[in-house]
Amino acid sequence: MDEELVKRAASVLAAAGANTAKVWGRQLHLGSPPPEPQEAERWWQDRLGDLLADAPVAAAELRELVDQLPALTALAEPAEPPTPAGSPTAVHNIVSGGTTHGPVIQANAISGITITHSGFAGTLPSPESWPTAADLDPIALGVRPTHRIPGPPLPPYVLRDRDQELDAALGQARADGGLVLLLGEPFAGKSRTALAALVRGPAGRRVFAPPRGTDLRGLPALLQGRPERYLIWLDDLDEHLGEGGLEPRLLAQLAALKAVVVATMREDAYDACRAQPGGRVLDLARIVELAREWSPAERERLAGEAARSGDPRxxxxxxxxxxxxxxxxxxxxxxxxxxxxxxxxxxxxxxxxxxxxxxxxxxxxxxxxxxxxxxxxxxxxxxxxxxxxxxxxxxxxxxxxxxxxxxxxxxxxxxxxxxxxxxxxxxxxxxxxxxxxxxxxxxxxxxxxxxxxxxxxDYAEIAAKAQVAFQRAADAGDTSALHNLGVLAESLGERDEAERWFRRAAEASEPRSAGRLGRLLAERGEDRAAEPFLEAAAEAGDAEAATLLGKLLRKRAERWFTAGAEQGSAEAAHLLGDLRLGRGEVFGAFSSYLDAARVRYEPVARGMGIVHLLLRENNTAEVWMRRAADLGDECAAEFLRPVIAHTVDAAVEFFEEDAKRGQGLDAANLGVLLEQHDRPDEARPWYLKGYEQGDAYGAFRLAELHKKDGDAAEATIWYRKAADLGHPGAKRALGETDG
Incomplete structure (x- = not known):
């Protein structure tokens, strides 16, 4: 019986052509099959498969021989080891479910027998191990993850406008086999949409999702003879084209087995692949296009699903x-x-x-x-x-x-x-x-x-949120948050609440709050209570607190200098005069200086000299300055030096350098100098420059020039600008109070 099979095989192949017969003869003399039945069967499959590639016309008869392969194992004798399973040429045997090497013989309902050369089919998992569509892990199969929250890794699926068209394409493919391609821009939701459509299809369908680069040529052999229908998932189809990938002949073989290939692809990749030889398979696809931007109907469904599920994503x-x-x-x-x-x-x-x-x-x-x-x-x-x-x-x-x-x-x-x-x-x-x-x-x-x-x-709304945040931080021990709560309360006009927070923060050594609390107390007339808080803030670098503290101390100093002068202290009278002169109270200062002079308190000489200068009593002033200079007062001696006369140009040069650099008040001052010397046209740009640098006086002087020119409307505009910057003279010109 076994010898008869061999003779029949040789006869069939010889009838296929002289070249095939020679090949068969060589194959028979390569060695004998191994003794183990399974290995012997594999040995015969290898050789018959190789020969069949050269003799497609012998396929029908040789198929009958393949069905009788178990009988051929009786010829087995020791031979070289077989090719290891899983090698690059291994394929799944369509007859016994085992592994073969070389070509695979397939039955095709349309064309009879198809021969497929397999590359890596031995690595393809058995269809029984493929998951069903309902068991697929979308993230593992290409769906990008969203933000992680407790619960499902993905939010509920929201129906898209093209789902109906996609379902129809898949239904037709389930009937006829073939490729359904979901096409769209990156991040359009292609993978999630296609996988959701698979789940909506008939239950129990198993899905194969090969990694990129997998050799797919063994799939027809793997699925041959199975009554079930299968789905092949190729996310980013461009990664599954080329050598060993999806191509028209392989797609035809899969379609003959009623297998459905479901794929996604970016539009740019689609355009690029169409220009390549490997892209011809795209001509055979049922294409559904998915837009990235969602339609009003889709957004309405999104809102409805969000409300139903409560999913924060x-x-x-x-x-x-x-x-x-x-x-x-x-x-x-x-x-x-x-x-x-x-x-x-x-x-x-x-x-x-x-x-x-x-x-x-x-x-x-x-x-x-x-x-x-x-x-x-x-x-x-x-x-x-x-x-x-x-x-x-x-x-x-x-x-x-x-x-x-x-x-x-x-x-x-x-x-x-x-x-x-x-x-x-x-x-x-x-x-x-x-x-x-x-x-x-x-x-x-x-x-x-x-x-x-x-x-x-809405300031109140923002303030309410800030209060919650500050309170939370304060409860956690943040002393700066106590200060922030005080500032916030103060901005809302809640002075008592502000004082409470500032006091708590100041007691926790928060210097900014100490300064704020000191100011609140000073405004209320509680100077002595304010001073220690102001001093703490001043020592920490709070300039406003330092200034206010100085004013309070000066006020107290004036009180005690007055008391000392009234008790006959010449030094107190002198210092009281200095305070008054610093405030611009010329006659009050003169009165205090006179009290000191009456008791022959000579250090008052320079003060008396300055008062007489301010009163334009130059001769009298010189007498007092001479006395002070002779006492060793160097400042008084400077008053006795001859006044150096400066030309206008020299004065202009003096102001101009700093004015160009935008320093201080010199731009407007230079304008005044030029205007005083009948050069108003030259003064205007300097006034304007001063205003642009934030000097209200520049705007005020421009208003005055327009007023002199009889342009009342323009003058009012510049008075307004000066007043907005706080200039008292401009406010008076506009009939506004200084407050």
Whole structure:
């Protein structure tokens, strides 16, 4: 019987052609099959398969021989070891389910017998191990993860407008076999949409999702003779084309087995592949296009599903996703957050991170509208926990922050002009990330200041949020938060509440609160109670506290100098005169100096001389100055030097150098000098320059010039500008009080 099979095989192959017969003869003389039945069967399969490649016309008869292969094992004798299973030429045997090597013989309902050369089929898992569509892990199969929250890794699926068309294409493919391709831009939601469609299909269908680069040529052999219907999932189809990948002949073989290939592809990859030889299989696909931007109907379904499920990711997508689409919003959120968060490291983009954080923190405070870049630059400098900012320039930080990511989203979005806001996708995600620090107090301060001056915001609403944040920080032991609560209460007109917080903070050694409390007490007339708080603040560098403390002490000093003078102290009378002269009280100072002079208190000589100079009594002044100089008063001696006459040009030169540099009050002063010497046209640009530098007097003098010229309307405009900068003379000219 076995010899008869061999003769029949030789006869069949000889009939196929002389060349085939020669090959058969060589194969028979390569050695005898091994003794083990399984290995002997494999040995015969290898040789018959190789021969069949050269003799396709013999396929029908040789198929009959293949069915009788177990009988051939009787010829077995020792031979060289077989090729290891899993080698590059191993394939699954369509007859016994084992592993073969070389070509595979397949039955095809349409064309009879098809021969497929397999590359890596031995590595393909058995279909029994393939998961069903209902058991697929979407993230493992290409769906991008969203932000992590307790519960399912992905939010509920929201039906898309093209789902009906996709379901129809899959239904037709289940009947006829073939390829269904979901085409769209990156982040359109292709993988999630296609996988959801598989789940909606007939239950129990098993799905094979090979890794990129898998040799697929063994699939027809693997599925041959199985009554079940299978799905092949090829996410990013362009990664599964080329050598060993999907091509027209392989697709035809799979279609003959009623297998359905479901694939996704980016539009740019589709265009590129169509121009390549490996892209011919795309001509055979049933294509469904999926838009990235969601339609109004899709957004309505999104809102409905968010309300039903309560999933915070969908709720965020409803409120924050824009033209990029909800699918892109869900997928890009984690990517953008991760890039921004890791950028805080010194070797990355620490200043860029801080710049985005400034916009993000201000949005967390309630300033969700566009913000000027100057404000963001001011705020971002205050993040002490971000190191290495000196390594990155502000220009580089800004360029990094506004760069478009994935062709879609920026970390900072431009609104209009040079105004910006943090990407809504970051703002919405901020509440879910515990590693993000609380908004610092100074940032809240900037937010409150902006809200107070910008009518687009409700100051009371921002203040209420700030109060909650400050209270939480204060409860955690942050003394600066106590101070912030006081400032906030003071801004709302709650003086008693402000004083309570300032006192608590001052007692906790918060110098800023000590200064604030001191001012509140001084305004209430409690000078002595205010002084220790003002002194503590002054010693910590609070200039306003130091100034107020000096004024209070001067007030007390005047009281005691007055008491001393009344008791006959010449020195007290002298010092009292100095205080009064410093306040501009010339006659009050003269009275005090005269009291000291009457008892022959000579140190008062210079003071008397200055008073007489102010009264234009130069001769008398010179007498007093001579006395003071003879006592060794060097200051008085300087008064006795001849006055050097300066020309106008010399005076102009004196003012002009500093005026050009924008220092002090010299621009407007130079204008006055020129105007006094009948050069008003030369004075105007200096007045204007002074005004542009913030000197109200420049605007006031321009108003006066327009008034002299008889241009009342223009004069009023400049009086208004000067008054807005606080100039008393301008307010009087406008009939306004100085308060």
């Amino acid at each position: 969908l709720i965020g997508a409803v409120s924050s996703s824009g033209p990029e689409g909800a699918a892109a919003y869900l997928a890009l959120g984690p990517l953008l957050w991760d890039e921004w968060w890791r950028a805080r490291r010194a070797d990355r983009h620490p200043r860029g991170h801080a710049l985005v954080r400034a916009a993000l923190d201000l949005a967390r405070c309630g300033l969700t509208g566009p913000l000027p870049m100057d404000l963001l630059l001011k705020v971002h400098e205050g993040y002490a926990d971000v190191t290495g900012m000196e390594r990155e320039s502000a220009e580089d930080a800004r360029a990094w922050a506004v760069e478009r990511r994935y062709g879609l989203l920026r970390l900072l979005d431009r609104a209009r002009g040079d105004t910006w806001r943090a990407a809504p996708i970051l703002v919405e995600a901020a509440g879910r990330h515990e590693e993000l620090p609380d908004v610092p107090g100074p940032v809240w301060g900037c937010a409150l200041e902006k809200a107070r001056s910008d009518a687009a915001y």
